[in-house]
Amino acid sequence: MTEPPVSRRERKKAQTRQAIADAALALFLDRGYDHVSIRDIAEAADVSTATIFKHFPGKEALVFDQEEGVDAQLIAAVRERPDGQGVLEALRQHLIDTWLPIAAHPQRREFVDLVDSTPALRAYAERMWARHTDTLSTAVADELGVPHGNLACVTLARFVLEVPVLSQGQKDHRAAVEEIFDILAHGWRPPSAP
Template sequence: MTEPPAAAGRRERKKAATRQAIAAAALRLFLEHGYDHVSIRGIAEAADVSTATVFKHFTGKEALVFDQEESMDTRLIAAVRQRAPGEDVLDALRRHVLDTWLPIAAHPQWQEFNHLVTATPALRAYAERMWARHTDTLSAAIADEFGAEHDDLACTALARFVLEVPVLAQGRKDHRAAVEEVFDIIANGWRPPSGPTGPRST
């Protein structure tokens, strides 16, 4: 039976709200008690859902930490394919990073979240696998725009550099300026920094 659009919309909103509530409860428990000391059952109880509901929305504990990861590939592809008329790929990716990462970096729990990931081996490993998947996705999207093979080295390198921008910028005081600087390096090539005494002679 075909479901009316309004009912379908309510169902999707309810599903999204449940997923968000589970992820929020999980992050709160992880930050309070440490990732390894929190169980799926404890997360389910905190979110007032069953453990089956948790697994219906998430594949495991790691996925609860990276709850936005599922849609990241879609957003990366859209940044390349749905860019403004006349906008080149690199400028579109610069705008995408500024629009999506800066609000995350400004979140009051960002530092705690980042420490949780870096201090937990299972989460670090998951993040590395996730980063590799996103690199493949973004590289393929870039290659498609230029009619290149998906294993084209230039497209793969650009994808890696772009995904690394937040990592390079996160320790800087001015996140926006750091993102802009790294993208300028990608666009224009690296130049030696000009120190107070100039380059050392060899």
């Protein structure tokens, strides 16, 4: 199935949205989140403040501009997996494909420091995490034909969404992701002493 071509108008909207997000992040990293106003961002992106609010519901959303499609991606990872591939393996591949490039981004450390040092951004990130957990656990439950809120589905969703946090301090991110998913697939075993 081929994707329909994106209209010029949609491409322009996407470019404007990205320019706003890029300008905001540059300002936040340079001055700190609390020292940047929406007007500062509008000026840096060469748009009006009204244009910013057409693309983003609030200031926090400017930091997490890539989050817009995460719920849809999680649902697609579960529902559109290849025949014969289990849910857990599909989620493993999804995280390898989506999180490893983010982990390797040169501004990743600065971004994490910005979020960790700003209470409003930490709270926003926690709300996003809860929403993604609900979305993923519901998709898994639907796929397995069990009721929403099923403890096994909620637990799996929470652990899968924690994989980036658990693996970010490791030298080899891919190996860490693989090890965590192996634990999810086969259960925890005590590590052996070196």
